[in-house]
Amino acid sequence: MASSSRDFTPDELSTWFARLGGLRGSNVASAPDPSRLTFLAGADGLAKLSAISRIADYSALPAGRFRAVALDCRLGSIALFARLQTDVTATRTVQNIDRDGRASIVIGSQRRGTVQLRQGPGSRTPVGDRRVSFVLTTQPFVVDYAGVNEPSGIAVPLDLLGIAERDLLAAIGEPLPDTALTRAAMTYIDAFIYEACALSGAVVGPDAELALVDLVRSLVSQVSRRTRPLEDRSVVVRAAVHDLIDRHHRRPDLTIDAIARLLNLSRRQLYRYFSDAEGGIAGLVADRRIETARQLLRTRTDLSVYDISMIAGFTNSNTFRAHFLRRHGVTPSDYRDAAIAGLTVARSA
Known part of the structure; x- marks a missing residue:
């Protein structure tokens, strides 16, 4: 759209200020202090917004068309934020989490x-105009x-x-209920x-x-307070674990503790x-790494077996060999030789 490729006009900024200070009505009585606004543009603006946020990394395609005003x-x-921005994606990764380990909840709404x-298992959740949603900084999100x-x-x-993250896991990906409390609270915020x-010169008590x-x-x-049966919470946690393993199994530091x-x-x-899972969580991680290695053994003949074991997330080639032999009944080298020769290797259950 046209606004995505240019700076915001004074009218657009005034309208944003008026909407943000909603309790003042349509005419904002006091103009904002320009020194408190951060004007962002292009790739440098995306990098600066990531630094300001401290929570997520920001990206846009093409980066050169990105524009934003940050408050x-x-x-x-407590961190407070408001933005007037063009198309952009905010991504919190495991690396972000490692840098900032404090568990926080980010509650926000949006206009226009x-x-x-997306956070946790499942598809992306559309967030409607003025609907309020939340993310947890202890888990990746987009x-x-x-x-x-x-x-x-x-x-x-x-x-x-005074709220534990586990009490919120079941509600990840859902907007907050559209109640009078939610609407009034966000208007006040x-x-x-x-x-x-x-x-x-604002005075904060x-x-x-x-x-x-x-x-x-x-x-x-x-x-x-949305109490769910324990078995429902188990489904959510198990799905979240499988999602983490699927996306991050190549990282050797993806341990049970992590x-x-x-x-x-x-x-x-x-x-x-995971009391009913054969091999437990460690077995799930190893199986996912073995599957990645199996695919690489068939397709990347330019890589050594050792290199493939490292790429798949193993830290020890002997451990990789033992897991592969137990899973497929043959060594990784024999599996590759059979694949090159066009032979089928029976996969163990």
Whole structure:
């Protein structure tokens, strides 16, 4: 669309400010302090937005057409943000999580454009205009913004809320319920962002952080109170584990402890969800790595068996050989020779 390839006009900025400070009505009484706004453009703007966010990496195609105006501030451990931006994708990876291990919930809404969110198993979830959704920083996610968008929201550490991540796992990928509390809370948060982050000389009282924590806790309680049977939660956790293994099995540091940490579960809890799986979670990881190695043995004859074992995620070629022999009944070298000769190797159950 036309707006994606140019800077925003003064009218577009004024309209954004008016919408953000919704409690003020359509005419914003006080103009924002320009020094508090960050104007972003192109590849450099994407890199700067990633640094400002601290939560996700931002990308756009083509990068040169990206434009955004960012409004960010912090209140103690709480981060507040609002954007006026063109098409962009926000991605939180395992690397992001490793750099910033604190568990937080990010609650946000958006106006204009379209948004699709994916975190955890399942397909992308469309997020409608002014609908409120959340992501957890302890797990990878992808948010696609199409067209000119106006996302805004708040990030709060879970330990401030006194809510465990496991109590929110079942609701990942779902928007918050469209209740009067949700709508009123986000209207207030937007207005607070404008007052505290955009206006020069804004005075934020000492109890503001506690008030925001209480407000977000009330919002999140609408989700955490959606009690689901234990077997339903087991399905969610098992699907999340399979998704992590499928996407990250090539990483040699994808251990049981790493998976438990990403899902904010103890090893004991994780084992309980997979008590019926032959070989447990370690067996699932090894099997996925063996499958990747098997495909490479058939297609990448330029790579040595050792190189393939490393690419597949194994740290020891002897361990790889033992797993492969147990899974397929032949060594990796014999499997490759048979594949090159056009012979079929019976795959063990």
